[in-house]
Amino acid sequence: xxxxxxxxxxxxxxxxxxxxxxxxxxxxxxxxxxxxxxxxxxxxxxxxxxxxxxxxxxxxxxxxxxxxxxxxxxxxxxxxxxxxxxxxxxxxxxxxxxxxxxxxxxxxxxxxxxxxxxxxxxxxxxxxxxxxxxxxxxxxxxxxxxxxxxxxxxxxxxxxxxxxxxxxxxxxxxxxxxxxxxxxxxxxxxxxxxxxxxxxxxxxxxxxxxxxxxxxxxxxxxxxxxxxxxxxxxxxxxxxxxxxxxxxxxxxxxxxxxxxxxxxxxxxxxxxxxxxxxxxxxxxxxxxxxxxxxxxxxxxxxxxxxxxxxxxxxxxxxxxxxxxxxxxxxxxxxxxxxxxxxxxxxxxxxxxxxxxxxxxxxxxxxxxxxxxxxxxxxxxxxxxxxxxxxxxxxxxxxxxxxxxxxxxxxxxxxxxxxxxxxxxxx
Amino acid sequence: xxxxxxxxxxxxxxxxxxxxxxxxxxxxxxxxxxxxxxxxxxxxxxxxxxxxxxxxxxxxxxxxxxxxxxxxxxxxxxxxxxxxxxxxxxxxxxxxxxxxxxxxxxxxxxxxxxxxxxxxxxxxxxxxxxxxxxxxxxxxxxxxxxxxxxxxxxxxxxxxxxxxxxxxxxxxxxxxxxxxxxxxxxxxxxxxxxxxxxxxxxxxxxxxxxxxxxxxxxxxxxxxxxxxxxxxxxxxxxxxxxxxxxxxxxxxxxxxxxxxxxxxxxxxxxxxxxxxxxxxxxxxxxxxxxxxxxxxxxxxxxxxxxxxxxxxxxxxxxxxxxxxxxxxxxxxxxxxxxxxxxxxxxxxxxxxxxxxxxxxxxxxxxxxxxxxxxxxxxxxxxxxxxxxxxxxxxxxxxxxxxxxxxxxxxxxxxxxxxxxxxxxxx
Numbered sequence: 001x002x003x004x005x006x007x008x009x010x011x012x013x014x015x016x017x018x019x020x021x022x023x024x025x026x027x028x029x030x031x032x033x034x035x036x037x038x039x040x041x042x043x044x045x046x047x048x049x050x051x052x053x054x055x056x057x058x059x060x061x062x063x064x065x066x067x068x069x070x071x072x073x074x075x076x077x078x079x080x081x082x083x084x085x086x087x088x089x090x091x092x093x094x095x096x097x098x099x100x101x102x103x104x105x106x107x108x109x110x111x112x113x114x115x116x117x118x119x120x121x122x123x124x125x126x127x128x129x130x131x132x133x134x135x136x137x138x139x140x141x142x143x144x145x146x147x148x149x150x151x152x153x154x155x156x157x158x159x160x161x162x163x164x165x166x167x168x169x170x171x172x173x174x175x176x177x178x179x180x181x182x183x184x185x186x187x188x189x190x191x192x193x194x195x196x197x198x199x200x201x202x203x204x205x206x207x208x209x210x211x212x213x214x215x216x217x218x219x220x221x222x223x224x225x226x227x228x229x230x231x232x233x234x235x236x237x238x239x240x241x242x243x244x245x246x247x248x249x250x251x252x253x254x255x256x257x258x259x260x261x262x263x264x265x266x267x268x269x270x271x272x273x274x275x276x277x278x279x280x281x282x283x284x285x286x287x288x289x290x291x292x293x294x295x296x297x298x299x300x301x302x303x304x305x306x307x308x309x310x311x312x313x314x315x316x317x318x319x320x321x322x323x324x325x326x327x328x329x330x331x332x333x334x335x336x337x338x339x340x341x342x343x344x345x346x347x348x349x350x351x352x353x354x355x356x357x358x359x360x361x362x363x364x365x366x367x368x369x370x371x372x373x374x375x376x377x378x379x380x381x382x383x384x385x386x387x388x389x390x391x392x393x394x395x396x397x398x399x400x401x402x403x404x405x406x407x408x409x410x411x412x413x414x415x416x417x418x419x420x421x422x423x424x425x426x
Numbered sequence: 427x428x429x430x431x432x433x434x435x436x437x438x439x440x441x442x443x444x445x446x447x448x449x450x451x452x453x454x455x456x457x458x459x460x461x462x463x464x465x466x467x468x469x470x471x472x473x474x475x476x477x478x479x480x481x482x483x484x485x486x487x488x489x490x491x492x493x494x495x496x497x498x499x500x501x502x503x504x505x506x507x508x509x510x511x512x513x514x515x516x517x518x519x520x521x522x523x524x525x526x527x528x529x530x531x532x533x534x535x536x537x538x539x540x541x542x543x544x545x546x547x548x549x550x551x552x553x554x555x556x557x558x559x560x561x562x563x564x565x566x567x568x569x570x571x572x573x574x575x576x577x578x579x580x581x582x583x584x585x586x587x588x589x590x591x592x593x594x595x596x597x598x599x600x601x602x603x604x605x606x607x608x609x610x611x612x613x614x615x616x617x618x619x620x621x622x623x624x625x626x627x628x629x630x631x632x633x634x635x636x637x638x639x640x641x642x643x644x645x646x647x648x649x650x651x652x653x654x655x656x657x658x659x660x661x662x663x664x665x666x667x668x669x670x671x672x673x674x675x676x677x678x679x680x681x682x683x684x685x686x687x688x689x690x691x692x693x694x695x696x697x698x699x700x701x702x703x704x705x706x707x708x709x710x711x712x713x714x715x716x717x718x719x720x721x722x723x724x725x726x727x728x729x730x731x732x733x734x735x736x737x738x739x740x741x742x743x744x745x746x747x748x749x750x751x752x753x754x755x756x757x758x759x760x761x762x763x764x765x766x767x768x769x770x771x772x773x774x775x776x777x778x779x780x781x782x783x784x785x786x787x788x789x790x791x792x793x794x795x796x797x798x799x800x801x802x803x804x805x806x807x808x809x810x811x812x813x814x815x816x817x818x819x820x821x822x823x824x825x826x827x828x829x830x831x832x833x834x835x836x837x838x839x840x841x842x843x844x845x846x847x848x849x850x851x852x
Contacts (some may be wrong), residue, residue: 027769031793104792110814116803118813125825208825229655229826250848258849269647343453354848365843366530367457368551377542377846386851387544387842388536399551399634400655401827404842416813416830418478420803422676422780424683425812 008195015199018154018283019186019206020236022127024067025184030124030246032102036179041097041144044088048140049169052086058167059136065318066160078134081164089140090390096144098391102412103150109417114426122412124150126208130393131156131222133214136164136412142211143172143186146392149411152185154207159192161424166190201226212407213394229290229408235321235347236266238379241338241364243355244277250376251354252286255376258294259354264323266395267350267372267382271318271328273338276302279331283307287329295325302331318345335360339367346370349397369402371397433560434621438831441625444580444613445632445789448553452578456550460527462605467523470601474566477597478512484593485562492586504560507590513564514593518817522570525816528838529576536841540852543845548838550576552634555626556819557582557648559640562590568637569598569612571819575837578611582626585618586757593618597637626752637832639820657832660823661747661773662692664805667790669781670703676802677780678712681806684778686719690749693776693798695809697744697754697785699764705757709733714757721751726758744771763785765793772796775823776808797823799828804811 029037059081066076102122104186109119128151130142130361139155158163169188176185189196201210209232212222214236223230235396240258242251258269274282279302288305290297297303298313310329317328332338335353341349352374354362361375372382382405384392389407396402402410485507488727492502528548535545554577555567565581572579583591595614602611606720615622627636627648636656638648649656666684668677684695700708705728713733716723722737723729735756743754744767758764761779767776778800781791787801798808808831811817815833822828830837 027793027795027803030795087502112812112814114807114812116812119826123792126795229824231826245847253850254848259850268536307649325685363457365547366549367453369453369552370841371843372844373547375846377844377849378851380542380851381542381844381846381849382842386538386540386542388538396653399839400657403839408514413825413829416798416808417797418798418800418803418807420680420807421806422673422680423803425687425806426680426805 003060003374007193010201011195014191014204015196016206018189019127019203021184022152022154022187023206025182026124026126028182029104029147029152029185030126030150032150032181036181037101037147037150038097040046040147040175040181041093041180043143044140044172045093046089047091048168050081051167055081055086055164055167056242058163061163062161064396067161067400071160074153075134077162079161079164081136081368085137089137090321092141093144095323096112096148096408099148099408101148102409104401106417114154114423115420116423119417122409122416123415125151125411127154127206128411129154129196129207129210129228130158131200131210131212131214131218133156133158135219136161136168138213139165139168140172140387141391145391145408145411147185148254149408151411152194153202154187154189155310156158156189158200161251162192162395165423180370186284194319196211197222198225201228211376211393219253226308230399231274231394231402232398233266235397236343236349237271237319237321237347238275238350239271239273239338239342239346240267240352240354241243241273241332241335241342242275242278242282243335243353243360244275245357245360246278247356248278248282250290252282254354255286256289258380259290259295259327261378261380262327265380266321267294267379268323269379270320270322270329271345273330273332275338275340276331278331279303280306283329290327292324297327297329300331321347325389335364339364343369347397350374350379371395395426431735433619435689437560437619437621437623439615441622441629444552444615445629447468447610447615448575448578448580449632451600451608452552454551454608455573455578455611456552456576457530458576459605461609463576464523465526465574466573466601466605469604470566470570470598472517473600473678474512474516474519474594474599477593478509480508481512481590481593484589487589488587495586497586501560501586505587505590507521507562512562514561517758518567519570522574522817522834525574525834528835531842540849541542541846542849545843546840548835549841551587551837553578553580553632554837555580555582555633555636557623557626557636557638557640557644559584559644560587562587562594564616565591565819566598568819571817571834572592572837573611575834578838580613580615580626582615582623588618623648627654627656630654632740637819655736655827657836658680658824659692659819659821659823662694662775663696663745663771663773664693664769664776665697665699665749665772666695666728666737666762666778666780666805667699667758667768667817668701668704668708669779669783669786670701670763672704672780672784673782674704674708676771678708678715680778680780680802680804681712681729682805684714685716685721685753686751687804687806689751691806692828693805694749695753695805696746696748697756697771698765699758701761701764705729708731709755716753719751721753723753723755725755726757729755747773761790765790768796773823775821776800776805777804780803797821
């Protein structure tokens with residue numbers, strides 16, 4: 001860059017151009033036929049598979065730089081593009097192509113007393129900005145979801161994945177060109193300058209929504225500073241409540257699955273609530289299973305009365321998303337106490353009741369204010385794929401617009417359509 | 427207030443308490459039965475009618491203060507509570523009671539390959555903050571919509587209407603008590619201090635959404651400063667495009683109705699676009715009708731070639747929401763030029779095409795990115811009542827969550843519900 005140029009205003013100029021090009025492209029993508037979008041998705045998938053060697057070479061540059069910079073092994077692991085990972089990316093694109101096109105669907109078209117017909121048409125949001133960290137596969141996944149939903153995408157990956165993202169971007173461009181869609185339909189921000197993010201989240205005239213994907217710190221900072229609406233995921237402090245009318249065998253199996261099937265996911269149970277009436281019959285068995293699986297247990301006083309070798313849970317433990325083999329356990333009086341605990345300490349992500357009692361199941365479903373509320377099923381089911389949404393752009397812990405797993409539909413909105421025959425308002 | 431008390435921290439404390447009480451009340455209102463909510467709505471309506479004398483006395487205090495303060499006649503007009511206005515408020519409450527209860531409705535409950543059933547339940551948003559200006563009837567209308575949708579409401583009316591709002595609040599409290607609902611389900615902010623608004627729009631832990639109602643200045647300021655999501659209405663720069671395949675008689679009637687049926691409403695047409703092929707046949711007739719109705723016309727050069735006594739429209743005119751008997755007129759080449767004009771200058775509120783051409787109608791509906799897109803109907807139909815939504819809390823020009831007229835449903839959200847029988851994630 002020319003040393004006479006002010007870097008900060010250069011970034012502003014660059015991002016403004018990106019925004020203007022995205023806004024212009026959004027109009028073409030929004031009216032593109034389903035066939036064009038699907039052609040592009042298949043062509044991108046083919047290009048990714050054909051470019052395996054160059055993708056891996058680009059990725060090795062990032063991996064080398066990451067190792068030199070002392071990136072943690074977990075981060076390096078997420079950064080790596082393996083041949084298997086590349087095939088999975090391509091497969092993901094083909095799956096998005098196979099999903100139904102939501103754009104243009106008209107629902108509830110009804111005649112009104114005035115004689116007009118009123119309905120709602122599903123339409124793209126417009127321009128979507130995705131901000132993410134090390135995983136380069138997000139570049140392809142996010143591009144695919146935005147494109148299928150008829151949006152233009154501005155993708156801003158981690159600086160540690162810049163070479164990998166550039167290589168993936170080249171494949172995306174090939175696919176767009178093959179389908180006759182505008183190159184600006186998917187733009188990958190090609191600068192490691194962090195100021196680009198600051199610009200992106202404030203360009204309300206060019207960007208309709210921001211979806212940040214990454215650690216809580218990143219998401220909180222973006223939400224605080226954004227002038228553009230944000231669809232975000234914060235904590236997943238998920239609960240399983242075992243009611244005293246639960247089928248204990250099923251309850252134990254679900255509580256074990258919800259914690260141990262995977263530790264690092266947002267829909268993993270972090271706190272187990274057990275009704276006092278069955279605590280003696282449930283906890284000894286279940287705690288032994290957890291301990292054998294290597295899960296650290298932290299319990300309330302009543303839990304520790306039953307299982308003395310459980311560590312002490314402090315007030316803070318009820319708020320924590322461990323994302324690790326640690327579980328907080330609390331014995332509660334009844335379902336009301338469980339609902340109160342979830343309302344106070346939970347993060348409104350995913351909560352399950354284990355019960356065979358019809359009235360309690362019905363009440364729990366209605367009264368627990370979380371994005372997913374379950375009866376007799378593992379919290380681990382809270383996932384776009386399991387729910388039949390297809391690929392997901394993320395899980396929203398917001399209440400407005402999109403709540404819970406967000407698939408293609410979450411990247412669209414509804415407008416009203418009115419059909420008349422010269423109708424006048426009286 | 428004690429002079430030793432720091433006013434700013436006192437307001438913070440007051441608003442924090444309001445927020446905490448609203449959050450607690452939201453849980454009761456959220457699970458209240460339909461019957462309780464409707465009982466409350468009818469009881470509030472009865473209380474308002476019974477309190478006519480005291481409502482008018484309180485309102486006269488505000489009117490007197492407003493006159494002394496030199497409020498404009500239009501503002502005084504909005505501030506006044508007439509006997510007819512009080513009956514209309516009561517009637518509005520009874521109409522909200524008559525609407526279907528959206529809370530708890532489960533849709534799309536389907537079995538998934540894993541064996542779980544997944545559906546979506548409509549649930550309240552939680553706590554809704556409404557910030558509005560002089561009209562005291564909003565106090566009753568907004569309370570009713572929030573309550574029916576199962577939300578707690580925090581209402582902040584204009585300081586010029588403080589006495590009127592207090593008197594209406596007393597009726598609301600009577601109605602809540604009669605139905606056994608918590609008093610904090612509807613709280614009316616009882617201070618004229620503007621700092622209360624600043625607190626309200628930043629209490630993200632207690633308030634789920636803010637709906638500002640008032641002038642553009644108020645709404646822009648709130649949107650800029652809010653930390654809570656805002657459902658807002660900005661401009662209504664609405665268009666009617668008369669295509670060269672329009673039925674001219676219908677087109678002229680609709681274009682006249684869209685401008686002149688009411689001037690001050692957001693869905694009133696502000697710019698008329700006419701295809702060049704029929705401009706000569708349409709504009710002379712239509713302009714004469716507008717001029718006879720006292721509408722000032724501002725036209726492009728081609729309009730003025732046809733009708734010389736039309737004023738000059740400048741570039742700025744295409745952006746303006748006049749809310750007055752003024753109309754901008756532009757002759758355009760064809761529908762594509764009309765769509766481009768609307769995309770560039772419009773406010774994405776409501777736009778109509780007048781045409782008998784099937785393919786053009788289909789394209790206009792899909793490609794115009796506005797909250798309401800119409801064929802052969804007056805823009806004045808963009809209204810919750812006309813659309814069958816019942817009463818409306820406002821019209822949203824946002825794209826996320828709620829777009830266009832916002833009724834009770836816009837004050838709710840969807841959560842996922844999952845029913846299983848001990849299902850585990852593999």
